[in-house]
Amino acid sequence: MQRSLMSGNEAIARGAFEAGVRVASAYPGTPSTEILENAVNYPSIDASWSPNEKVALEVGIGASFGGARALVAMKHVGVNVAADPLFTLSYIGVRGGLVLVCADDPEMHSSQNEQDSRNYAKFAKVPMFEPSDSEEARAFTRLAFELSEEFDTPVMLRTNTRISHGKSIVNLQEPVSGLPEPSLVRDPAKMVMLPANARRRHPLVEERIRRLEEWAGEQPFNRVEEGTGEVGVICSGIAYQYARQLLPEAHILKLGMVYPLPKQLIRDFAGRCKTLYVIEELDPFIEEQIRAMGIEVKGKEIIPLCGELTPGRLETALKGDEQAAPFIHPEELPGRPPNMCAGCSHRGVFYTLKKLGAFVTGDIGCYTLGFLPPLSAMDTCVCMGAGISNATGLTKVLPPEEKQKVVGVMGDSTFLHTGINSLIDMVYNGGCGTVMILDNRITAMTGRQENPTSGQTLSGIESPPIDLQALCRVIGVEHVQIIDPYDLGQTTAVLKQEMARPELSVIIARRPCMLDRRKGPEPTPPLRVVEENCSSCKACLKLGCPAIEWQQDGAKPLARINSSQCSGCQLCLQLCKFEAIEVCDDE
Amino acid sequence: MTSEIKNILLAGVGGQGTLLASEVLSEVLMQAGYDVKKSEIHGMSQRGGSVTSHVRFGSKVHSPLIHEGQADILFGFELLETYRYLPMLRKGGQVLLNEQQILPAPVAIGTDQYPQGIAAKICAACPATRVVDGLNLALQAGNQRTVNTVLLGALSGMLDLEEKLWLEVIAHKVPERFLPENLAAFALGRNS
Numbered sequence: 001m002q003r004s005l006m007s008g009n010e011a012i013a014r015g016a017f018e019a020g021v022r023v024a025s026a027y028p029g030t031p032s033t034e035i036l037e038n039a040v041n042y043p044s045i046d047a048s049w050s051p052n053e054k055v056a057l058e059v060g061i062g063a064s065f066g067g068a069r070a071l072v073a074m075k076h077v078g079v080n081v082a083a084d085p086l087f088t089l090s091y092i093g094v095r096g097g098l099v100l101v102c103a104d105d106p107e108m109h110s111s112q113n114e115q116d117s118r119n120y121a122k123f124a125k126v127p128m129f130e131p132s133d134s135e136e137a138r139a140f141t142r143l144a145f146e147l148s149e150e151f152d153t154p155v156m157l158r159t160n161t162r163i164s165h166g167k168s169i170v171n172l173q174e175p176v177s178g179l180p181e182p183s184l185v186r187d188p189a190k191m192v193m194l195p196a197n198a199r200r201r202h203p204l205v206e207e208r209i210r211r212l213e214e215w216a217g218e219q220p221f222n223r224v225e226e227g228t229g230e231v232g233v234i235c236s237g238i239a240y241q242y243a244r245q246l247l248p249e250a251h252i253l254k255l256g257m258v259y260p261l262p263k264q265l266i267r268d269f270a271g272r273c274k275t276l277y278v279i280e281e282l283d284p285f286i287e288e289q290i291r292a293m294g295i296e297v298k299g300k301e302i303i304p305l306c307g308e309l310t311p312g313r314l315e316t317a318l319k320g321d322e323q324a325a326p327f328i329h330p331e332e333l334p335g336r337p338p339n340m341c342a343g344c345s346h347r348g349v350f351y352t353l354k355k356l357g358a359f360v361t362g363d364i365g366c367y368t369l370g371f372l373p374p375l376s377a378m379d380t381c382v383c384m385g386a387g388i389s390n391a392t393g394l395t396k397v398l399p400p401e402e403k404q405k406v407v408g409v410m411g412d413s414t415f416l417h418t419g420i421n422s423l424i425d426m427v428y429n430g431g432c433g434t435v436m437i438l439d440n441r442i443t444a445m446t447g448r449q450e451n452p453t454s455g456q457t458l459s460g461i462e463s464p465p466i467d468l469q470a471l472c473r474v475i476g477v478e479h480v481q482i483i484d485p486y487d488l489g490q491t492t493a494v495l496k497q498e499m500a501r502p503e504l505s506v507i508i509a510r511r512p513c514m515l516d517r518r519k520g521p522e523p524t525p526p527l528r529v530v531e532e533n534c535s536s537c538k539a540c541l542k543l544g545c546p547a548i549e550w551q552q553d554g555a556k557p558l559a560r561i562n563s564s565q566c567s568g569c570q571l572c573l574q575l576c577k578f579e580a581i582e583v584c585d586d587e
Numbered sequence: 588m589t590s591e592i593k594n595i596l597l598a599g600v601g602g603q604g605t606l607l608a609s610e611v612l613s614e615v616l617m618q619a620g621y622d623v624k625k626s627e628i629h630g631m632s633q634r635g636g637s638v639t640s641h642v643r644f645g646s647k648v649h650s651p652l653i654h655e656g657q658a659d660i661l662f663g664f665e666l667l668e669t670y671r672y673l674p675m676l677r678k679g680g681q682v683l684l685n686e687q688q689i690l691p692a693p694v695a696i697g698t699d700q701y702p703q704g705i706a707a708k709i710c711a712a713c714p715a716t717r718v719v720d721g722l723n724l725a726l727q728a729g730n731q732r733t734v735n736t737v738l739l740g741a742l743s744g745m746l747d748l749e750e751k752l753w754l755e756v757i758a759h760k761v762p763e764r765f766l767p768e769n770l771a772a773f774a775l776g777r778n779s
Contacts, residue, residue: 005613
């Protein structure tokens with residue numbers, strides 16, 4: 001048996017491969033992205049990025065209709081987008097097994113909320129596994145496909161950041177063989193969910209959950225680990241690991257499936273423990289169901305509702321006092337927030353938006369970092385696609401002089417995710433905002449994944465890059481302009497003109513992502529500061545470029561350009577009025 | 588049982604190669620026969636932000652995260668980030684400190700100050716601190732981007748693991764054309 005050190009995401013891809021998955025689809029989102037990036041390395045899996053999570057799930061459902069096993073992956077907020085097909089799929093069931101992996105992000109390391117996706121399992125009435133390490137991520141993924149077909153149900157598998165991005169040892173198994181070949185089968189009573197059919201399906205769904213609960217009570221993934229004391233703990237996923245570490249004497253009921261709960265197993269376990277804890281991250285999901293069974297437990301009155309659990313936070317919750325750290329800083333330290341890269345094509349746009357006093361309705365992507373100082377040029381950020389529709393709503397209610405200030409901003413990937421619907425609404429209903437699409441031809445924030453503007457698929461096959469300008473025109477936008485965001489003069493002039501325009505207009509700021517090696521611009525020489533010309537005016541610092549550093553240790557304070565970081569984008573050169581920045585042309 | 592577990596916390600800045608270093612370290616530990624877990628954050632923080640990676644090993648590891656104040660080794664890639672995570676170190680723990688300084692954005696734009704005398708403060712709080720001039724040694728190895736391998740070399744001197752394992756894992760993880768300079772960097776760090 002081969003052992004391998006794998007992240008949870010790698011292990012899920014491995015489990016899908018072992019289960020004979022034919023189709024994997026997803027929209028990238030931290031911490032779920034690497035599932036598809038690994039799945040594509042198995043030649044037996046057709047892995048692809050969809051423009052959004054709803055489409056990804058529907059692609060998976062189609063494959064399942066054909067009799068093939070399909071894996072669909074997304075981050076927690078992606079399930080909100082995919083919820084529409086998910087809830088009806090629960091009624092339909094599957095032909096080929098279908099597993100939806102949902103990666104939660106407690107602590108919001110890279111997210112706009114920390115919703116607990118376990119609620120979706122109960123809401124949609126589908127079973128949900130929750131692995132507690134990479135080996136379980138592999139094994140549960142594989143098992144989920146068998147379960148999906150046996151019980152005729154989609155199955156969810158929930159991870160979190162620590163499971164998805166944490167590495168631990170995995171025991172690789174041979175893939176299954178002998179799965180049936182895909183084929184067309186007509187089964188309208190099951191696959192056409194109009195009211196008469198759906199009414200017949202709903203009772204079957206309720207019966208399925210009852211049978212699953214019974215079945216789950218006898219499965220090894222829901223197990224009791226005997227302790228020595230009188231304390232019992234019910235837990236699952238990452239919380240199990242913290243509980244095991246901090247309470248080595250406790251009896252532990254470790255749940256591998258968090259919905260439906262094995263009620264009889266829980267009743268028996270509770271009967272043997274004097275004190276019973278439910279230790280879980282985020283919502284009291286397990287706790288509330290156990291309390292509803294009439295069993296008294298200790299849970300969220302001591303365990304935090306917000307943020308991720310850590311060994312330290314759990315210890316504080318259990319023992320009631322915080323352990324003093326061996327070292328405490330006597331001073332406050334400067335933070336180190338993330339920043340747009342040196343040479344990022346978004347920087348000049350946000351610099352200009354701030355200068356023009358725009359009210360920016362933003363969106364989700366690298367450009368959300370335009371919120372941070374010194375750019376400080378993002379005024380709202382809700383979810384993908386909202387940048388444009390929030391602008392529509394605002395311009396409906398504002399007085400004319402304030403309307404002009406509203407600029408909806410989003411990236412190429414978010415525009416195609418759901419922003420395009422928002423733009424259609426703006427055109428259809430006579431909205432008058434200014435819309436900017438920051439087109440860097442890639443889904444950058446999650447690590448440069450291909451999208452329909454990239455000209456390439458996840459598996460490296462060429463595809464026609466979407467012409468965003470033509471697309472906007474065909475929707476009915478009359479004024480569409482393309483600008484180069486490295487040209488501050490052009491960016492300012494066009495933005496001024498379009499913000500003043502009383503009708504809707506779209507500005508496409510086009511420059512490939514700095515980090516995209518395939519399409520990145522030719523390397524340009526870095527810049528340097530001509531010290532004698534620098535007037536210490538700090539104009540270049542307003543860009544917040546990580547390559548420009550303010551030096552105060554010399555005869556006069558001045559800016560310095562770190563040549564190993566500078567990409568040569570020349571934004572700072574355009575801002576300097578004293579000819580104090582020049583191109584290094586040493587070679 | 589938990590007393591058998593060793594904890595190494597890597598702290599640095601996005602782009603410094605901390606994730607590759609923790610990858611090599613964890614792989615070496617697995618090859619050496621330990622149970623190992625590592626945990627880190629990808630995504631937004633990698634854009635020049637503060638980055639940590641938790642590596643835990645022993646006979647059986649449960650939590651992938653190191654408990655506050657229980658790191659045996661604080662493996663610091665940058666002065667300020669090492670100092671920031673000093674509260675994670677246990678009493679009697681060791682620090683491996685790279686003397687490099689990378690300005691965080693608020694300092695670079697002149698709205699905050701980079702704290703002075705950090706190395707001395709760390710050495711005062713933890714006498715068992717080993718200071719390495721990673722950038723200088725990487726330049727000696729022939730490529731300034733091998734700082735992370737220099738530091739792994741230095742770390743290898745603090746752990747009782749066969750040198751052969753380190754060299755095999757590095758050869759496996761590093762692209763062939765960069766291998767000679769990385770092996771040189773590892774040796775320079777190990778002998779520093």
